Amino acid sequence: MRLLVTGGAGFVGATLALAFKRDFPAWEITALDNLYRKGSELSLPRLAAAGVEFRRGDVRHRQDIEECDGFDLLIECSAEPSAKAGYGDSPDYLIDTNLGGAAHCLEACRKNGAGMIFLSTSRVYPLGGLRALPLRETPEGLDPAVDAAGPGWSHDGITTGFPLAGPRSLYGATKLGAELLITEYGHAYDLPCVVTRAGMISGPWQMGKVDQGVIVLWAARHLFGGKLAYVGWGGAGQQRRDVLHVDDLYDLMRCQVETLADHRGRVFNAGGGRRNAISLRALTAACEERAGRRIAIGSVAETHASDIPWYVTDNAEVTAATGWRPTRDLDGILDDVFDWLRAHRETLEPLLAG
Ligand SMILES: NC(=O)c1ccc[n+]([C@@H]2O[C@H](COP(=O)([O-])OP(=O)(O)OC[C@H]3O[C@@H](n4cnc5c(N)ncnc54)[C@H](O)[C@@H]3O)[C@@H](O)[C@H]2O)c1
Structure with a gap:
């Protein structure tokens, strides 16, 4: 197996490349990345030590991917992954990377007769529908009633049937556009492709920042110091997301690689699920406990144009198809993140304190 991971120095891409190399040492694995994300350079020694080849390249440039020719499978993890990207600024980089880059990856797959596994996002679901969910304030944060349900959603979360x-945000649009191309390439050129719409992912080596990677950002600021604020939805920190451990994502990706032919053309939701849903306010309490201190948290009532109040993944479809379900709970995710921050404090503090 010759595996190409685009965005392979990023949080998800590097974690997947390293885990595949650990479990399948004979595979030739290449990680392609332009090191756009601050902190991705920290992956390079880890990739090298594990025997994963790193190539500095840009998915916006077709020839950079063509230089990796000879692969059997491409896992597309390169992205500008922020839902806020492009607002108040040019969306060029976002569109050229997330949509244009995905098109270049597909062309390379076509030429190599290779399959593609695509990391999409829960943000393909529209803002209007998610904002219209009948949410109530509960001690755990915003939540629909236990018996509430509508097209593509219930108390258990959002399904791929959500209208x-x-x-949906410029970011979500680039991802949905890429999904459409993937479906067409799979159909027109008989390529085995699977799309996974992931909810929030976290774990060690995520370079958390204000607009992406909030679990690590919250943990790092509690440990190292720095500013945090509850932004949007009145500024009370009641918004809620489910969180998936990146190692659980790997378990799913491994299952998809091993059963690619069975699931070709499928689009799945995958996330931490209801059990792993947490509000920002509850995240603060969990971080205070682990860091052993409190920091002041600001409040901004105004909601960003790309924001949503609640997202929980309904994993029923992916579990029925593959048997996969998340196994790492929120406490385990936070413990892993805090252990990693403490173990690499000298390197991480300058990057993640604010
Ligand atoms: N982390 C999450 O919570 C989450 C949730 C849902 C979906 N996703 C998706 O998973 C994938 C991986 O996200 P991540 O969290 O690892 O983000 P990340 O920013 O850590 O990784 C993305 C990598 O892509 C690289 N990159 C950016 N532009 C590039 C370009 N033009 N050419 C080559 N490389 C480029 C970056 O340098 C970075 O290393 C993305 O597609 C993202 O949209 C992430």
């Missing part, structure tokens, strides 16, 4: 009409 797709309406704006």
Whole structure:
């Protein structure tokens, strides 16, 4: 197996490349990345030590991917992954990377007769539909009632049947556009492709920042110091997300690689699920306990144009198809993140304190 991981120095890409190399040492694995994300350079010695080849390249440039020719499978993890990207600024980089880059990856797959596994996002679901969910304030944060349900959603979360009409953020649009191309390439050129719409992912080596990677950001600021604020939805920190451990994502990706032919053309939701849903306010309490101190948290009532109040993944479909379900709970995710921050404090503090 010759595996190409685009965005292979990023949080997800490097974790997957390293885990595949650990479990399948005979595979030739190449990680391609342009090191756009601050902190991705920290992956390079880890990749080298494990025997994963690193190539500095840019998915916006077709020839950079062509230089990796000869692969059997491509896992597309390169992205500008922020839902806030492009607002108040040019969306060029976002579109050229997330949509144009995915198109270049597909062309390379076509030429190599290779399959593609695509990391998509829960943010393909529209803002209007998610904002219209009948949420109530509960001690755990915002939540629909236990017996509440509608098209593509219930108390258990969002399914792939959630209606797709309406704006979804520029980021979500680039990902949905890429998904459409993947479906067409799979159909027109008989390529085995699978799409996974992931909810929030976290774990060690995520370079958390204000607009992406909030679990690590919250943990790092509690440990190292720095500013934090509850932004949007009144500024009370009641918004809620489910969190998936990146090692659980790897378990799913491994299962998809091993059963690619069975699931070709499928689009799945995958996330931490209801059990792993947490509000920002509850995240603060969990971080205070682990860091052994409190920091001041600001409040901004105004909601960003790309924001949503609640996202929980309904994993029923992916579990029925593959048997996979997340196994790492929130406490385990936070413990792993804090252990990693403490073990690499000298390197991480300058990057993650604010
Ligand atoms: N982390 C999450 O919570 C989450 C949730 C849902 C989906 N995803 C998706 O998973 C994938 C991986 O995200 P991540 O969390 O690892 O983000 P990340 O920013 O850590 O990794 C993305 C990598 O892509 C690289 N990159 C950016 N532009 C590039 C370009 N033009 N050419 C080559 N490389 C480029 C970056 O340098 C970075 O190393 C993305 O597609 C993202 O949209 C992430």
